[in-house]
Amino acid sequence: MNLKEIYLENETINRIDPSLYGKYHVKAGLRNENGTGVKVGLTKISDVVGYKVEHGKKTHVQGRLVYRGYDIEELAQHRSKENLGFEMTAFLLIFGKLPTHRQLLDFHKELIKTADASQVDIQYKTSNLLNAIQIEVLKLYGDDQDPDSDTLEQRMLKGIYILASMPLFMLSHYKKEKIDKYPLPDKGIAENVLCIIRGNTHYSDLEASILDLLFMLHADHGGGNNSTFTNVVMSSTGTDIYSCISAALGSLKGPRHGGANIKTSAMFNAIFEEYGVTTDEKILRKIAKRLLEKDFFDHAGLIYGIGHAIYTKSDPRCQLIKTACKSLAREKGKMDEFRTLEAFEKAALYQMRKIKHIETCANVDFYSGFAYSLLGIEESLFTPLFGMARTSGWVAHHLENRQNNRKLIRPANVYVGDE
Structure with a gap:
């Protein structure tokens, strides 16, 4: 058959x-x-x-x-000098308030101490890092003596354990060597990640600060985004938090959700390869037109990094990353490439208005791939790093829904098949 x-x-x-x-x-x-x-x-x-x-x-x-009533610009501006912006954001999302400086330092120490990747199986073969991380998260269930405990306190502690260990899971599979602890216990998560990726501490304060900012911006994005909603749907069944976070990772793996930053980066590489570095308005408008008419790159009719389901006038995450990219491009001697992206943003928005009759804006993915590239981070890590940061939001929404909404999420479908 x-x-x-x-x-x-x-x-x-x-x-x-x-x-x-x-x-x-x-x-x-x-x-x-x-x-x-x-x-x-x-x-x-x-x-x-x-x-x-x-x-x-x-x-x-x-x-x-807005995170817990605070605009992201305000939070980014008031990060501590230790580059613990991500830790501050995770604390705020999960515990509902900004930490004192003492609480921030203690929370950071707790994450560093709690992280455990000793059981990671780097021999497991998979072509995608997110799949590998999913498996590692699910394996935590088997190591937990009481994995199905439904108290909020236990779910919170398990969530912190997942959050702390996620970077080590990701980087162990990326480096193909077991990394069971953070190399810089006195430094923030972002700086530790940069150190492990580089294999040394030869990075600038600006580089560490920008990666910390990227993690802050990826930490959450409301309860309606696909991966968070996946997590919430799973949470409504009463299943364990390991299953919920693993499901959210599976959602994020989809190219229409977390994988857009890779597509944007690949699109820019195609532009640079065919047209070089340029700020010529006519050329850039031609490129944007070709993309929309399915005559360039992947022939999908999309300009990756342009447009958003909610934002239309501006994406605050994009604006913050753009400003950071400019500083980093100046430090790296990549200002010509930055100016090309900046000019292409204008050209793309022009063609979206002219051809699609849509008033829109550049989104978080437009500059984030370029930022990661300036930091020397490979494309295969773009979405896993996004997922690592978003875990803080997933844990927060999981706890909120287990506390407040005990109804099983079960929408209806209309049958339109044959009788």
Whole structure:
């Protein structure tokens, strides 16, 4: 029996007429007709603001990312001199308040002390680091003497354990050598990650600071993003936190979610290869036009790093990374490349208005890949680093939902098959 042949003969059996979504008032992708997300939950953890709705009319506003009531720009500005911005952000998301300086230092020590990658199996073969990390997270379940404990305190401690160990899981598989502890116990997570990737401490204060900032910006993005919602759906079943975080990692692996920064980086490499470093407006508008007309790069009709489901006027994460990239490009002698990206951003937005009639903005992925590249970080680490940072938000949302929403998440589908 040739199962593939049978399936191909009947592939139309699952094809659904797109008009049926409107007929039965089904919100495909959990999106309303105006592009806004269907409201499915409440959260006190973070907010993503890109528009306001008054009297049923959607109005675009400057983008804001808010963690526990604090704008991300304010948090980035008030990082401690020790480059513990990520630790400060994780504490804020999970515990609901900013730590005192003493609490921040103690929390950092707790993460360093708690991390454990002694059971990592670097011999396990997988082509994707996120799959490897998923497996390592699930293995923690087997090592836990009481993995299914449903008290919030135990779930929190397990979440901290996952958060602390995640960088070591990732870097052990990346380096193909077991890294069971942080090499710089007195330094922040970001600086330790940079040290392990480089294999030395030959990096500048600016480089360490920028990686710390990137982790802060990736830490959370509201409860509606795909990986966080995946985590929340799993949490509603009452299953263990290891399964929930592993599922979120699986979601992040998808190229339409966490993998966009790699696509953006690859797109820029293609531009540099064919057109070189240039700020010529005509050339850059031509490139943007070719991308939208499926005549360049991957022929998908997309300009990666441009556009967002919520932000339209500006993405605050993009603005912060752009400013950081400029400083780092100046330090690295890469200002020509930075100016090309900056000029292409304008050209892309121009063509989006002209061809697609869409008013939009550059998103977090537009400059983040370039920032990672300036730091000497390979593309294979872009999304895993994103997932490592986002774990802090996943833990926070997991705890919030286990405390407040004990209903099993179970939406409905409309049957449109044959009778």
